[in-house]
Amino acid sequence: MKRVIATLPGDGIGPEVMREAVKVLVTWDTHENHFPQETIDLCKSSDAVLFGSVGGPVAHASEPRWKDAEKNAILGLRKHFGFGVNIRPAKIYGNLAALCPLKPEILARGKVDMVVIRELLGDVYFGEHRTEGDEAFDVMHYTVDQIKPPLKFAFETAMQRNKKVTVVDKANVLDCSRLWRRVANEMKDEYPEVAMEFMYVDNAAMKLIVNPSDFDVVVTANLFGDILSDAASVLPGTLGLMPSASLSDGTLHMYEPAGGSAPDLEGLDVANPIAQILSGSMMLRYSFKMTEEAALIDAAVDEVLNKGFRTRDLLLPGETEADAIGTAEMGDRIADAVAALHK
Incomplete structure (x- = not known):
């Protein structure tokens, strides 16, 4: 069956890592708009959105070309298409454990492999905001209909993993958290x-x-998911291994690496494309129900890393930049591993 994928490379290293993601499976400047109608139309006509990275150079963040680029592009996509459930896996690869900032004795307690599921369209980010003189108000707001989708996805994901769900809240203080608990308790019997x-x-x-x-x-x-997913993203040792997905209540979902556009690395062939490639794997799994093909890509990434191939951000203590491979070569090796595993 033919599928249409909207690839939105973004800026900085976005196009470079996107090329590698497409290999394993252009557009701001011409519009003078971070979220132009052409992008909306492209996504509407697609079966999935594979997003790159956007943000622009930090030193030029106040310039019209880059001002609020990330906010306008990413939040614009989320809001327009109702991407309300965010999925961020965080896994420590066994042979890269030395990259994790935690002490070895902590890692020795068990395998670190989790999924953080965050509701994406509610909470204080989308509640009322106002300032009155020396007082400011940011209203946390939730409805049952907003809470059910991430909980449903969490339970269904757990069924495919280790069958354990942790619902994180602040129910000793917040009514919104008490509502989350009520809904979770109502759903758990399913x-x-x-x-x-x-x-x-x-x-x-x-x-x-x-x-x-x-x-x-x-x-x-x-709010809690924003903070905890960022904390979890540190555990693998680099954002270059962190994919993510943002799901809607319809059929169109978006997939993107958790890291930024790193404009200082643009054109140097040093960026790690694995997060973008794994975002493509998540797209196959969640949008197209191609679980075997997604597992094949995941296995290929594991195999390449187990063989010792590293981009610059994956270098272990004692290794030098001479030991690193480039963005394109990493993509080639993972694509070759997919082909070999598929035989």
Whole structure:
């Protein structure tokens, strides 16, 4: 069956890593608009959106060309298409454990391989904001209909993994969190094989550092998810290994690496394309239900890393830049591994 994929490379290293993602499976300047109608129309006519990176040079962030580029582009996409459920896997690859900032004795407690599921269209980000003199107000707001989709996805994901869900909240203080707990308790009986636990967000932040192997599937509200998913993204040792997906309640979903556009690396052939490639794998899994093909890409990434191939950000202690391979070569090696595994 033919599928249409909208590839939005973005800026900085976005086009470079996007090329490698497409190999394994252009556009701001011409519009003077970070989220032009042409982009909206392209996405509407597609079956999935594979997004690159956007942000522009930090030193020029106040210039009209770059001002609010990330906000306008990414948040614009999320809001326009209702991408309300964000998925961020965080996995420590065994032979790259030395990149993790945690002590070896912590990592020795168990395998670190979790998925953080974040509600993306509610909470204080989308509530009322106002300032009155010396007072400011940011209103946290949730409805049952906003809470159900991420919880449903969390339970269903857990069924394919280790059958454990951790619902993170602040129910000792917040009514919104109490609503999350009510909805979770109402839904859990639909998934009797899944063990569900509640955890306050401050405790969860602590446990991500002292005992990350305790987590399997973590699901939480927008604000808490923003913070916890960023904390979890540090565990693999580089954002170059961190893909993500943003799902809607329809059929169009978006996939993007968790890192930024790193304009200082543009054109140097040193950026790590793995997060973009794994975002493509998530696209196959969630948009097209091609689970075997997605697993094949994941296995190819594992194989290439296990063979010791590294981009610059993956170098282990004692290794030098002379030991690194470039963006294009990493893409080639993963594509070759996919072909070999497919035989």
